[in-house]
Amino acid sequence: MPASQRVLVEIYRKMALIKHNDDRFISMIKAGRLTMPYYSARGQECIPAAISVLLTDRDYITTIYRGVHDMLAKGVPPKLLWAELAGRATGTCKGKGGPMHITHPESGCMVTTGIVGASMPIACGLGLAAQVRGEDRVVIANFGDGASNIGAFHESLNLAAVWKLPVIFVCQNNLFAEHTTLANGTAVQDISVRAAGYGIPGVTVDGNDPRAVYDAAQEAIRRARAGDGPSLLEAKTFRFNGHVFGDAGEYIPKDQYAAAVANDPYPRFRDALIAEDVATSAELDEIDALIETEINEAVTFAMDSPFPELSELGIDIYAPVGQA
Amino acid sequence: MSQTLVKPPAKINTVQAINLAIADAMEADENVIVFGEDVADLEGGGIVKVTQGLSTRFGGNRVRSTPISEMGFVGAAVGASLVGLRPVVEVMLMNFTAVCMDQITNHAAKLRFMSGGQTHVPLVIRTMTGAGFGTGGQHSDFLEAWFCHTPGIKVVAPSNPADAYGLMRAAIADEDPVIFIEHLPTYWVAGPAPAPGHFVPLGKAAIVQEGRDVTLIGYSRSVHDIRAAAVNLEKSGISCEVIDLRTISPLDMPTILASVAKTGRAVVVHEAVRSFGAGAEISARLHEQLWTKLKAPVQRVASKDCPVPFSKPLETGFLYSVDDIEIAVRTTLANA
Ligand SMILES: Cc1ncc(C[n+]2csc(CCOP(=O)(O)OP(=O)(O)O)c2C)c(N)n1
Numbered sequence: 001m002p003a004s005q006r007v008l009v010e011i012y013r014k015m016a017l018i019k020h021n022d023d024r025f026i027s028m029i030k031a032g033r034l035t036m037p038y039y040s041a042r043g044q045e046c047i048p049a050a051i052s053v054l055l056t057d058r059d060y061i062t063t064i065y066r067g068v069h070d071m072l073a074k075g076v077p078p079k080l081l082w083a084e085l086a087g088r089a090t091g092t093c094k095g096k097g098g099p100m101h102i103t104h105p106e107s108g109c110m111v112t113t114g115i116v117g118a119s120m121p122i123a124c125g126l127g128l129a130a131q132v133r134g135e136d137r138v139v140i141a142n143f144g145d146g147a148s149n150i151g152a153f154h155e156s157l158n159l160a161a162v163w164k165l166p167v168i169f170v171c172q173n174n175l176f177a178e179h180t181t182l183a184n185g186t187a188v189q190d191i192s193v194r195a196a197g198y199g200i201p202g203v204t205v206d207g208n209d210p211r212a213v214y215d216a217a218q219e220a221i222r223r224a225r226a227g228d229g230p231s232l233l234e235a236k237t238f239r240f241n242g243h244v245f246g247d248a249g250e251y252i253p254k255d256q257y258a259a260a261v262a263n264d265p266y267p268r269f270r271d272a273l274i275a276e277d278v279a280t281s282a283e284l285d286e287i288d289a290l291i292e293t294e295i296n297e298a299v300t301f302a303m304d305s306p307f308p309e310l311s312e313l314g315i316d317i318y319a320p321v322g323q324a
Numbered sequence: 325m326s327q328t329l330v331k332p333p334a335k336i337n338t339v340q341a342i343n344l345a346i347a348d349a350m351e352a353d354e355n356v357i358v359f360g361e362d363v364a365d366l367e368g369g370g371i372v373k374v375t376q377g378l379s380t381r382f383g384g385n386r387v388r389s390t391p392i393s394e395m396g397f398v399g400a401a402v403g404a405s406l407v408g409l410r411p412v413v414e415v416m417l418m419n420f421t422a423v424c425m426d427q428i429t430n431h432a433a434k435l436r437f438m439s440g441g442q443t444h445v446p447l448v449i450r451t452m453t454g455a456g457f458g459t460g461g462q463h464s465d466f467l468e469a470w471f472c473h474t475p476g477i478k479v480v481a482p483s484n485p486a487d488a489y490g491l492m493r494a495a496i497a498d499e500d501p502v503i504f505i506e507h508l509p510t511y512w513v514a515g516p517a518p519a520p521g522h523f524v525p526l527g528k529a530a531i532v533q534e535g536r537d538v539t540l541i542g543y544s545r546s547v548h549d550i551r552a553a554a555v556n557l558e559k560s561g562i563s564c565e566v567i568d569l570r571t572i573s574p575l576d577m578p579t580i581l582a583s584v585a586k587t588g589r590a591v592v593v594h595e596a597v598r599s600f601g602a603g604a605e606i607s608a609r610l611h612e613q614l615w616t617k618l619k620a621p622v623q624r625v626a627s628k629d630c631p632v633p634f635s636k637p638l639e640t641g642f643l644y645s646v647d648d649i650e651i652a653v654r655t656t657l658a659n660a
Contacts, residue, residue: 060407062403091440092439092440092442093438093439093440093442094440094441095440096437096438096439096440097438097439097440101438101439103435103438103439103440103442103443104442105442105443110403110406110407110443111403111406111431111435111443113430113431115426115430115431118399118426118427118430118431120399121395121396121397121398121399121400121402121403121427122399122400122402122403122406122427122431123403124396124399124400124403125399125400125401125402125403125404125405125406125411126403126404126406126407127403128400128403128404128409129403129404129407129408129409131385132357132385132386132404132409133409151395152395152396152399152426155391155393155395155396155399156396156399158391158393158396159390159391159393159396159397159400162391163388315441316436316437316439316440316441317436317437317475317476318436318476318478318499318500318574319436319444319498319499319500
């Protein structure tokens with residue numbers, strides 16, 4: 001089923017939430033008010049926005065250091081995310097995880113890893129748990145193109161295929177792994193062809209086109225829910241802000257960058273919704289305004305929150321005595 | 325009342341004890357699942373048959389043989405444990421933990437802390453090792469120090485079948501990741517059978533022999549050698565107290581400190597290579613915490629600082645001997 005008008009607007013809302021949060025993270029870092037390694041996903045917001053509208057709270061995601069977009073789309077409350085990134089006691093993880101290690105089980109965000117590829121075996125385990133217990137849950141395992149070159153990716157696809165696990169491997173192919181181009185680090189142009197080596201479906205879509213991502217994800221999720229096993233979904237996209245905040249991106253060819261900006265998924269989708277009469281510009285502005293308010297509240301909440309007590313260094317290493 | 329028809333055997337070996345412990349845990353809690361290479365009955369029930377019969381009894385949903393993908397299936401065990409399953413996975417040999425170290429040390433060990441306590445990893449990784457069978461440099465190492473050096477992991481190494489049963493039950497019930505080290509060369513040594521449901525608490529050492537003059541501390545294989553040395557030393561009138569750590573990390577410091585405060589002397593014995601090992605940690609803590617009560621420097625007895633060699637004389641020379649333990653004890657006494 002193609003996305004309804006209501007769903008398209010919801011995808012827009014999520015994209016706007018991700019984009020406006022990203023803008024604010026960067027302005028806060030530039031202003032010296034936030035200190036953290038920040039891996040911006042600006043340019044990739046369409047992918048989790050279009051996938052997450054197909055998920056329920058019961059479904060799980062795993063993501064990576066570049067994962068704030070995935071978390072916001074899945075429903076991690078912005079104020080908890082902001083507080084975590086600001087290292088505050090009120091953050092998702094009491095400030096003990098930070099940007100590369102967000103966990104928020106309530107919204108299904110089970111693991112964020114800073115080790116390239118490592119969240120894919122864990123995603124298999126989340127799928128295994130659902131399968132063993134006969135629960136209707138799917139797992140979205142997010143990762144980058146570079147991660148498709150590490151062993152964990154290959155072991156995970158094989159294991160998920162052999163056990164028919166309800167996992168959708170979502171490769172957000174932004175064409176760079178740190179400073180290495182896809183061509184220089186990856187033996188294939190399309191990551192999706194790697195699915196054939198594991199006997200599972202693999203498709204490549206325009207990751208800046210919400211409808212294309214939605215349609216492909218819908219089929220992969222249907223398969224997973226039906227017990228037919230995993231799929232590999234590659235969404236081609238681009239990251240506008242380099243690998244990490246401070247990366248000037250000298251290694252990115254100027255014309256490639258200009259073409260990517262011309263294909264920025266956020267204005268592209270906004271314009272399309274208006275042109276196709278799905279929403280008026282005023283309606284979308286209203287969505288944006290609500291998001292701005294939510295972000296303002298999140299920033300205030302985070303910056304007004306206390307830092308964690310030093311006693312936290314001795315807590316959460318092992319189960320509290322008596323519980324084990 | 326129905327009568328007990330089958331009398332449990334008075335003696336069992338460690339293979340049987342661990343098999344029984346896992347089976348009893350699976351019976352008691354349906355969240356306990358088992359996987360690893362060749363662990364299901366179709367594949368023989370494990371290369372040493374520790375998991376024999378489990379897949380037939382509990383079904384292929386809960387007991388699965390895996391592809392040769394330690395990173396993949398240990399990571400899957402981490403993931404499954406995050407949402408409440410209690411996986412007991414087999415990493416066939418301890419050296420193979422090297423290929424899934426990221427999942428163990430960066431993920432299993434740290435997710436409780438990094439998530440601020442929102443998730444945790446109730447996972448048991450069973451693995452076997454031990455020199456003496458000519459398996460050489462990549463199949464025989466004791467690598468417990470790698471894991472003990474990572475906060476968030478517990479490390480267990482039983483020396484006898486009853487403890488193996490009780491520690492396995494406790495490890496499966498524990499809320500944190502446990503590395504469970506099984507000693508291959510003593511798998512088939514029979515010992516008294518545990519009572520059903522026998523739990524040995526993690527982090528609690530056992531004083532297996534009381535003595536006056538010196539405390540001998542070991543775990544896994546070295547407990548057997550320590551006891552042999554103690555018998556010989558007794559003939560020279562030297563009285564040894566013997567501690568079986570059972571859990572290497574976290575260390576049971578109260579038991580160790582009380583014993584060494586009494587004897588004033590300590591020798592730590594392990595099969596792992598000497599440098600940067602558990603012996604170094606225990607020795608350091610004793611010197612820090614018991615300096616004024618020590619009558620002699622703490623001695624370490626361990627394997628040579630080299631890869632495990634193949635050739636029989638080399639392998640024997642690599643391992644410490646019972647003689648080495650006796651010499652170390654006499655050294656602590658000579659300093660008196
Ligand atoms: C195992 C490992 N090796 C190297 C790194 C350093 N590193 C961090 S991100 C990255 C590039 C990953 O690229 P990709 O998978 O395409 O994801 P992207 O950052 O483009 O979203 C590298 C090499 C790491 N974090 N983990």
